[in-house]
Amino acid sequence: MSKNEYSIRDLADEFDVTTRTLRFYEEKGLLKPVRDKNSRTYSSADRTRLRLILRGKRLGLTLDESHAIIMMYDSQAHNTEQLRTLIAKVREKRQQLIEQQKDLELMLIDLRDSEERFLAALTESEAKLK
Amino acid sequence: MSKNEYSIRDLADEFDVTTRTLRFYEEKGLLKPVRDKNSRTYSSADRTRLRLILRGKRLGLTLDESHAIIMMYDSQAHNTEQLRTLIAKVREKRQQLIEQQKDLELMLIDLRDSEERFLAALTESEAKLK
């Protein structure tokens, strides 16, 4: 069974963030470590949330956006109405990411093209050196 | 032949940004419109750069990062040494984007999974209503 309690340093080291960042995320309501008056103890749920937050950041999401996604995951929707709006939100977010995926594809194509051009220019340039 | 001169309002409207934003990008060296003392005239090259910048933003790139990419594209590398370092930069950026692509895939999987769960909960919930 994998460990399910972490100190602030454990997480800071594992995810290469500062302790300040972890406290900041807590202040923002993104993490909820248990407080023993002089230290924080993070659960594996906190660890998972942190992983999601940082992944979100790498994709350019704001903390608020990641927060919204996490709350969707953690949601305990009971009635059908709540479930419907929740599903709608999930679909909207997915659609946004799919759009982003297209942008990413385009930028990768551009980069592939330019790499090719520079490679061609390079062989050309080397040829001149006989 | 498509138009190749644009006013600040043309571009602002087309890309749904404010004129302030366009002036800010100019100040940062990202756009270089011709100045006729009382107005800016943007070329189609400026328009292309703006498109790249905004695409970069949607992917979470900073203006500096987009700037770097644009300079790579516009680069007039002559000797083999310049070409080599340029190719290296392009490859590095590509690799970063490929990593981002993986993150995006993971987040999409998570969202698909949660959508499925909520859909299951919804049919469950509806069943109870007989």
Added chain:
DNA sequence: GCACAAGTTTACGTTGACGTAAACGTAATT
């Protein structure tokens, strides 16, 4: 028992990416 390493809170500072307001020029319309 005392240094010291690692934790804590409080609070001001910083950077990026613009927003916003003031104060003004220019060109077209009325």
Added chain:
DNA sequence: AATTACGTTTACGTCAACGTAAACTTGTGC
């Protein structure tokens, strides 16, 4: 000639996401 619409510069304001410094508490080794 005056209003209106759009442009300009200068400069301070703002918000997110932390950085950083100060001042303090709490186990831990020697």
